[in-house]
Amino acid sequence: MVITKMSEILSVLNVYYLLASLAAFYLLRAVARKYWTQIRDVPGPFFASFSSLWRVYHIWKGHSEKEILKLHKEHGYFVRIADNEVSVSHPDAVKQLLQANIEKGSFYSMFSLPDYRYINQMSELEPTRHIQKTRSLSAGFSLSNIAKTEPYIDNVLKLFMTRFDELCASGTPVEFQNWFSFFAFDVLGEVTFSKSFGFVQSGIDIRNAIANTGALVYYISVIGNYLWFHHLTLGNPLFSRLGLQPSSHIFDTCLLAIESRKKNPEVRHDMMQRWLDVREKQPDRLTENDIFGAAVANIGAGAETVSATAQAVVYNLIRLPELLKKVTEEIDTAQMRGELSQVVQFSEAIKLPFLQACIRESYRIHPGVSHNLPRVVPKGGITIAGRYFPQGVLLSVNPWIIHRDPDIFGEDSEIFNPDRWLQGETKTMDFFMIHWGAGYNQCPGRHLAHFELTKVLTTLFRDYDIEKINPKEEWKFDTRFLAVPYGWPCRIRKRQRS
Numbered sequence: 001m002v003i004t005k006m007s008e009i010l011s012v013l014n015v016y017y018l019l020a021s022l023a024a025f026y027l028l029r030a031v032a033r034k035y036w037t038q039i040r041d042v043p044g045p046f047f048a049s050f051s052s053l054w055r056v057y058h059i060w061k062g063h064s065e066k067e068i069l070k071l072h073k074e075h076g077y078f079v080r081i082a083d084n085e086v087s088v089s090h091p092d093a094v095k096q097l098l099q100a101n102i103e104k105g106s107f108y109s110m111f112s113l114p115d116y117r118y119i120n121q122m123s124e125l126e127p128t129r130h131i132q133k134t135r136s137l138s139a140g141f142s143l144s145n146i147a148k149t150e151p152y153i154d155n156v157l158k159l160f161m162t163r164f165d166e167l168c169a170s171g172t173p174v175e176f177q178n179w180f181s182f183f184a185f186d187v188l189g190e191v192t193f194s195k196s197f198g199f200v201q202s203g204i205d206i207r208n209a210i211a212n213t214g215a216l217v218y219y220i221s222v223i224g225n226y227l228w229f230h231h232l233t234l235g236n237p238l239f240s241r242l243g244l245q246p247s248s249h250i251f252d253t254c255l256l257a258i259e260s261r262k263k264n265p266e267v268r269h270d271m272m273q274r275w276l277d278v279r280e281k282q283p284d285r286l287t288e289n290d291i292f293g294a295a296v297a298n299i300g301a302g303a304e305t306v307s308a309t310a311q312a313v314v315y316n317l318i319r320l321p322e323l324l325k326k327v328t329e330e331i332d333t334a335q336m337r338g339e340l341s342q343v344v345q346f347s348e349a350i351k352l353p354f355l356q357a358c359i360r361e362s363y364r365i366h367p368g369v370s371h372n373l374p375r376v377v378p379k380g381g382i383t384i385a386g387r388y389f390p391q392g393v394l395l396s397v398n399p400w401i402i403h404r405d406p407d408i409f410g411e412d413s414e415i416f417n418p419d420r421w422l423q424g425e426t427k428t429m430d431f432f433m434i435h436w437g438a439g440y441n442q443c444p445g446r447h448l449a450h451f452e453l454t455k456v457l458t459t460l461f462r463d464y465d466i467e468k469i470n471p472k473e474e475w476k477f478d479t480r481f482l483a484v485p486y487g488w489p490c491r492i493r494k495r496q497r498s
Contacts, residue, residue, distance in 0.1 A: 037084065038390050044071065044080030052082060052225040059221050062478035065370045065400040072401055077385050085394035087372055089401045090385040091408060091432060097375045097382075097395055098438035101127040105374030105394050107224040113300060115240040116231060118293035121444055122301065131440050136278055136285045137294050140192075140271030143447040147346070149270065152190040154343045156183060157455055159200045164464060164492060173469055173489040180310040180456075181210045184303035187452050192271045192298055193254075213304060214484070221371060221480040254295045258288070271298070302445045305368035306453060308477075308484045309435075312362035313457055315475055315488060316416040318466050323358070323418065328495075330354045331462045340462065346451050349458040357418035359453055360433075364403045365416050367435035370479035372396035399434045400479075408432050464492045 034040065034049045048054035058064040068087055071079045077090040085105075088097070104125045111122040121137070124130040139145060160183050167174055182199035189197040198206060205211055223230045233239060258272070269277075272295060279286040317324040330352050334340050340348050350356065374396040381390045389395060406413045409429055410420060420429070436443040443449075460466075468490050475488040 034083070039080060039084070039086055039393055042078050042080040042086050043075040044086075048081050048083075050083050055081065055225060056222055059218075059480055062480070065398065065479045065483070068372070068398055069401055069404065078387060081372070081396070082394070084392070085372075085374060085396055086389065087401070088384060088395050088397055089405070091402070091405060092384050093395065093397045094402060094432055094434060094438060096384055097397055098373065098434060098441070100375075101131075101440055102378050103127065103376040104441060105376060105396070106227060107374055109227060110220045110224045110230060110235075111297065111301075112235065112293065113296045115237045116235045117237055117240075118289050118296065120290075120293035120297040121441075122297050123293075127440050132285070133290065134440065134444065136282075136290070137275060137444065139278065140274040140294075141444045141447060143451070145269075145271070145274065146191065146448050146451050149191045150346060152194070153187050153452060153455065156186045156190060156196060156200060157459060158343055159186075160456065161459060161463065163200060163203060164460075165494070168464070168493050171491065174466075174492050175486075175489055176311050176314060177307060177484060177486040178205065178210070180307040181205075181303050183456055184306035184310075184452065185210070185299070187448075188299050188302050190270075191448060192295055194268050194270045194272075210303070213300060216300070217304070217482050218478075218480045224481075254292060254299065258292060258295070271295075298445055301443075302449065304482050304484045305443075306449050308366065308368040308482065309359070309362050309449070310453055310457060311475070311485045312366035313358050313453075314460070314466060314490075315485065316362065316365070317358060317461075318468060318490075320416065323416075324461075326354050327358060327461050331458060335462060340458070344455050344458045344462070346454055349454045352458065353422060354418065355458060355461070356454070357421040359450070359457065360421050361416055361418040363433060363435040364409065364429075366483065366485075367399040367403060368482055368484070369435065369437075370398070370400055370483040371481040372398045373434075373437065373441075397434070402432055402434055405432070463495055465495050466490050466492050 040049075045054050055064070058067045061067075068079065068081065071081075072087070072089040077088060079087045079089075081087045106125065108123050108125055109116070112119050113123075121130060121133055124133055160179075163179075164174075179200075182203070182205075185199045186196040186201075189195055197209075199210075219234065223234075227235075272291070275286060275291045275294065279288070279291060317327060331340070334348070334352060339351070374394045377389050377391050377393045377395060379391050381388055382395065383389070384395070403409065404413045409432075410417075412420075420426075436446040436449075468488060470489070473488065475485045477483045477485040
């Protein structure tokens with residue numbers, strides 16, 4: 001009996017010893033992370049200095065961009081947001097970090113989709129390899145190549161107009177977050193694979209591809225703090241083969257498109273074909289994994305960023321009637337002069353200066369990417385605004401913060417004001433617009449995005465009146481890497497133009 005009691009006591013003591021050892025280990029690690037570093041004097045949230053849970057908590061809350069903006073207003077140009085990461089809001093950071101050819105933070109590895117074998121332009125960390133990959137893929141993304149696909153984009157736009165006419169006739173509320181995503185996905189299908197995905201035709205989220213993209217972005221923004229976990233789970237090729245990723249519909253479509261090319265050489269020169277041509281001529285420049293990775297990244301990232309910007313334009317204009325009137329008058333004038341085709345052409349709509357200013361202002365006030373963009377300080381360190389940072393420290397820049405700098409964009413930088421883009425020289429503002437990234441990591445699909453935004457928004461404001469069902473309610477959005485709005489249903493009706 002005594003031996004049994006002693007054994008139980010020892011077992012309990014062993015458990016307590018183990019727990020105390022673990023607590024001591026994590027305490028020592030927290031102390032080392034917070035103080036055993038050359039950035040220990042950089043101000044920031046207490047928990048952020050030794051734990052990634054601070055960032056995860058604000059991602060879960062849905063508005064990390066507001067928290068980081070508040071911290072910069074409180075502490076200045078430098079805010080410590082992780083044990084080895086400093087958020088930088090000084091304008092020089094755009095040139096010294098984003099425009100420079102320095103390595104990206106490991107967070108970007110999360111964008112190797114569907115698993116870590118497929119390194120695309122987004123997930124490539126090393127500048128030299130990234131630039132080489134960009135050159136190999138550039139033919140597909142060029143504006144001249146996109147212009148050749150305009151008749152096929154027009155087919156999507158005509159079907160989009162038909163669906164909106166039906167919504168007018170039925171009085172059905174319009175959820176713009178869905179319809180702009182439908183349009184963007186189908187355009188990407190036509191431009192990349194010569195085949196629409198069928199979202200606009202069906203008017204539904206096929207196999208929950210759009211919903212799954214939102215779930216995937218949430219996953220990326222959280223698990224990007226724990227790459228080891230990603231490489232064991234969704235980043236593992238085994239999960240890819242089993243089709244367990246949230247956006248498997250997009251992966252399946254990409255795989256089928258690539259396989260169909262091998263059997264059918266009679267296809268138009270879409271993005272995929274141009275990349276396959278490069279591979280055929282110079283197989284050392286592009287692997288099949290590179291092409292598949294580029295296609296998946298193009299589809300996965302291209303739709304929701306377009307939807308975010310298109311929604312920002314519409315939402316801000318219908319809240320500001322005097323600006324909406326200027327847009328419609330500009331479009332109506334062009335229409336009366338015979339300067340707009342029934343299916344609006346990009347070459348026509350790009351000549352509408354106030355509408356273009358509204359799009360640019362939406363890029364500024366609501367950039368699709370809301371996450372800090374990290375870079376690794378190279379050998380020799382970096383000095384920004386008089387502050388030195390040693391090699392290996394992560395320095396990151398957030399588009400939401402830079403785009404609201406009153407020294408760059410004026411004292412009214414917190415409000416939607418398209419006129420700022422029509423008042424004299426805008427080169428300085430243009431340089432600090434980082435909604436598509438900057439430098440070697442600039443979004444390769446930016447030309448296509450602006451192309452389709454210009455066409456669909458001109459059409460929308462020309463042909464339809466729009467009003468919110470609940471005028472006093474604001475839209476919602478969660479900043480989980482992307483900031484795609486939702487929750488502001490509208491009614492539309494055909495416009496009576498003079």
